[in-house]
Amino acid sequence: MDNIDILLQAPILNVQLLLDGLMIGAIFALAAYGLALVWGVMNVKNLAQGDFVIAGGYIGYALAQAGIHPILALPIAFVVMFGFGWLLYKWVISRVVDRDLFASLLATFGIAIVLQQVLNLIFGPEVRTAESGLETLSFAGGLVTVAEIKLLSFVLAGILAASIIVFMKRSRMGQAIRATAQNARAARVLGIDTERVYAFTFALNAAICGAAGVLVVMIWVIQPYFGIVYAVRAFIIVVAAGLGNMPGVIVAGLLLGAAEQFSGFILGAEFQVASVVGMLLAVLVWRQMQQARLRQALQ
Amino acid sequence: MMHQAMKLGLLAGAGALLATSALAKVEGDTIWLGSAISLTGKYATNGVHTQRGYELAAKKVNDMGGIEIDGKKYKIAIKYYDDESTPARGAQLAERLIKQDGFKYMLGPYSSGLTKAIAPVTEKYRIPMVEAEGASRSLFTQGYRYLFGIISTSEQYLGSAVDLAAEMAEKGGGKASDVKVAMAFENDPFSLDVRAGVLDDAKRHGMKVVIDDKLPRDLNDMSATLTKVKALRPDLLLVSGHSKGAATAARQIKELQIDVPMIAMTHCESADVIGKFGKEATNGFLCPTQWAETMSYKGPYFGSAGDFDKAFKATHPEYTSVPYQSAQAAAAVLVWADAFKRANSLDPEKLRDTLTTTDLTTFYGRVKFDDTGKNIAKPMALRQIQDGMLNVVAPSAFASHPVEHPRKAMY
Numbered sequence: 139m140d141n142i143d144i145l146l147q148a149p150i151l152n153v154q155l156l157l158d159g160l161m162i163g164a165i166f167a168l169a170a171y172g173l174a175l176v177w178g179v180m181n182v183k184n185l186a187q188g189d190f191v192i193a194g195g196y197i198g199y200a201l202a203q204a205g206i207h208p209i210l211a212l213p214i215a216f217v218v219m220f221g222f223g224w225l226l227y228k229w230v231i232s233r234v235v236d237r238d239l240f241a242s243l244l245a246t247f248g249i250a251i252v253l254q255q256v257l258n259l260i261f262g263p264e265v266r267t268a269e270s271g272l273e274t275l276s277f278a279g280g281l282v283t284v285a286e287i288k289l290l291s292f293v294l295a296g297i298l299a300a301s302i303i304v305f306m307k308r309s310r311m312g313q314a315i316r317a318t319a320q321n322a323r324a325a326r327v328l329g330i331d332t333e334r335v336y337a338f339t340f341a342l343n344a345a346i347c348g349a350a351g352v353l354v355v356m357i358w359v360i361q362p363y364f365g366i367v368y369a370v371r372a373f374i375i376v377v378a379a380g381l382g383n384m385p386g387v388i389v390a391g392l393l394l395g396a397a398e399q400f401s402g403f404i405l406g407a408e409f410q411v412a413s414v415v416g417m418l419l420a421v422l423v424w425r426q427m428q429q430a431r432l433r434q435a436l437q
Numbered sequence: 438m439m440h441q442a443m444k445l446g447l448l449a450g451a452g453a454l455l456a457t458s459a460l461a462k463v464e465g466d467t468i469w470l471g472s473a474i475s476l477t478g479k480y481a482t483n484g485v486h487t488q489r490g491y492e493l494a495a496k497k498v499n500d501m502g503g504i505e506i507d508g509k510k511y512k513i514a515i516k517y518y519d520d521e522s523t524p525a526r527g528a529q530l531a532e533r534l535i536k537q538d539g540f541k542y543m544l545g546p547y548s549s550g551l552t553k554a555i556a557p558v559t560e561k562y563r564i565p566m567v568e569a570e571g572a573s574r575s576l577f578t579q580g581y582r583y584l585f586g587i588i589s590t591s592e593q594y595l596g597s598a599v600d601l602a603a604e605m606a607e608k609g610g611g612k613a614s615d616v617k618v619a620m621a622f623e624n625d626p627f628s629l630d631v632r633a634g635v636l637d638d639a640k641r642h643g644m645k646v647v648i649d650d651k652l653p654r655d656l657n658d659m660s661a662t663l664t665k666v667k668a669l670r671p672d673l674l675l676v677s678g679h680s681k682g683a684a685t686a687a688r689q690i691k692e693l694q695i696d697v698p699m700i701a702m703t704h705c706e707s708a709d710v711i712g713k714f715g716k717e718a719t720n721g722f723l724c725p726t727q728w729a730e731t732m733s734y735k736g737p738y739f740g741s742a743g744d745f746d747k748a749f750k751a752t753h754p755e756y757t758s759v760p761y762q763s764a765q766a767a768a769a770v771l772v773w774a775d776a777f778k779r780a781n782s783l784d785p786e787k788l789r790d791t792l793t794t795t796d797l798t799t800f801y802g803r804v805k806f807d808d809t810g811k812n813i814a815k816p817m818a819l820r821q822i823q824d825g826m827l828n829v830v831a832p833s834a835f836a837s838h839p840v841e842h843p844r845k846a847m848y
């Protein structure tokens with residue numbers, strides 16, 4: 139518990155951990171948002187979520203190699219991954235969307251493996267990264283540092299999330315998506331082309347992941363087999379927030395980022411992920427107890 | 438009748454095999470060494486580096502008159518089988534080389550994993566194997582008698598950095614036991630070997646370990662650990678986590694503006710941290726290496742490390758720098774040549790005993806095996822990133838540049 143002492147003696151370090159956590163959490167939240175969308179609308183649990191993020195990262199890396207600034211690569215990756223997601227829906231997902239749970243799990247797991255291998259064939263197994271060329275801001279005599287790229291990513295993630303929320307609320311397609319999520323059959327009866335809604339939703343998810351990937355390649359490093367990091371976090375966030383709770387996904391994402399930083403500091407890096415999964419378990423148990431109480435009231 | 442004919446045929450076949458195997462180890466004036474090597478699969482690049490090292494050394498030995506045994510001159514030749522980078526295939530091929538083809542002298546494959554798979558086979562048939570590409574400590578804790586490794590094992594990778602920190606502390610008027618060490622090691626067999634070595638060395642100097650984080654394999658972020666480094670201000674920061682760990686650490690050390698007088702990490706080179714994050718931010722990093730062409734080692738056959746570098750580039754002009762995998766492979770062949778000469782015999786058992794008393798200075802460093810078969814005479818070298826160049830700074834006897842301490846990073 140020496141590490142807690144450090145945090146008490148140098149409270150400024152809490153600021154560092156919190157800032158890092160929130161900025162990391164924003165990117166996890168993006169990936170989780172896409173997952174929640176696909177899960178909620180199509181009831182497909184996309185195991186390839188993390189690999190979409192990595193694929194977006196490689197688009198950013200490839201464009202950076204070609205001389206395009208990685209920040210400008212973000213909209214390009216968004217569009218490319220949207221097209222990729224659409225094709226993937228037509229080829230694979232449309233065949234499993236109405237089937238049982240295992241069909242979609244197997245299909246997306248297969249997509250994940252193929253995607254990893256293809257990325258490995260094209261880019262090789264080396265660790266890649268793209269430099270944004272931005273500096274680091276330093277406060278409190280260097281005790282708190284904020285990489286400008288993380289700050290920028292946080293803002294970009296915020297803008298992206300906000301525009302998706304507005305899109306879902308205001309646009310015809312957004313309304314159609316929400317209608318389909320509530321009741322696909324009723325939506326079909328009312329003349330909504332649910333097939334198109336599904337394709338659009340899946341493509342939008344891939345696009346969001348692609349954008350997140352470009353942020354990842356500028357902040358961390360990528361490698362073809364690195365998707366699992368983002369897939370696991372996205373699932374934890376969506377489960378903790380509860381299905382259909384979109385604002386909850388964003389809050390849970392930010393909290394997860396911060397919780398990871400603090401547990402990594404206090405318990406050590408080896409418990410960073412374990413403690414987050416432990417917290418998820420606690421949330422699930424707590425929710426179960428709440429619901430049990432509700433059931434009793436009904437009786 | 439048919440059956441009998443088949444049996445006869447089989448017998449004849451087996452007889453032919455036996456006849457060739459008697460010849461295979463030494464044919465006329467040629468001594469054959471056998472090796473399973475990764476020419477395809479995930480280790481193909483390094484497997485080919487290894488093969489080129491073996492070939493270059495064999496050619497050098499032959500060009501310089503070969504080996505004289507009992508008044509007769511012999512040449513060296515090497516037979517390779519492609520193990521496809523898979524351990525099971527490697528073990529199978531070693532079995533084939535020894536049992537079917539009759540090889541009595543072996544050179545190692547590429548990687549610790551393959552060596553681990555092949556060592557039990559050579560041990561079973563009592564065939565000595567000199568390996569140059571397996572660094573895992575666990576290779577030398579099994580009690581193998583016929584395995585000889587010439588590279589520094591994994592627990593020595595960051596040991597020189599600990600010694601260097603002690604040396605610097607004493608030079609600055611302090612005590613080695615005042616040094617505070619922070620460690621961030623990945624939770625995988627290689628890095629845990631490295632960690633075990635560091636813990637031993639730190640204990641020997643009486644140093645205090647203030648951070649000992651084990652990074653999970655799928656961890657993408659080290660900022661929590663590095664924030665701790667900021668708070669506790671250690672004198673030495675050690676990182677080991679393959680290329681991924683080195684790249685993540687270098688990036689976040691830059692972002693968090695970590696100001697530690699000495700930072701050492703494995704895999705700086707394969708992660709290309711200088712190219713990725715610039716020479717300013719990575720300035721002063723210490724990177725362990727088995728060998729560098731600028732080191733002042735010298736020995737028979739090739740001359741100095743620099744001469745080996747030239748000889749290799751003359752044979753393979755496509756290389757801009759010589760991979761250390763090739764250098765250590767070449768050294769393994771020289772160890773065999775030396776053993777043949779001193780044993781003055783072709784008997785594997787006698788050669789095995791002669792190998793145990795090896796004390797050879799080569800362009801790759803000194804080779805002398807301990808009871809477990811690992812080379813204890815060659816230290817791990819440390820290179821420091823100085824203005825974008827990797828300069829050898831330790832051990833001081835073979836250094837080309839003085840160490841820059843404390844490191845001067847420009848974030």
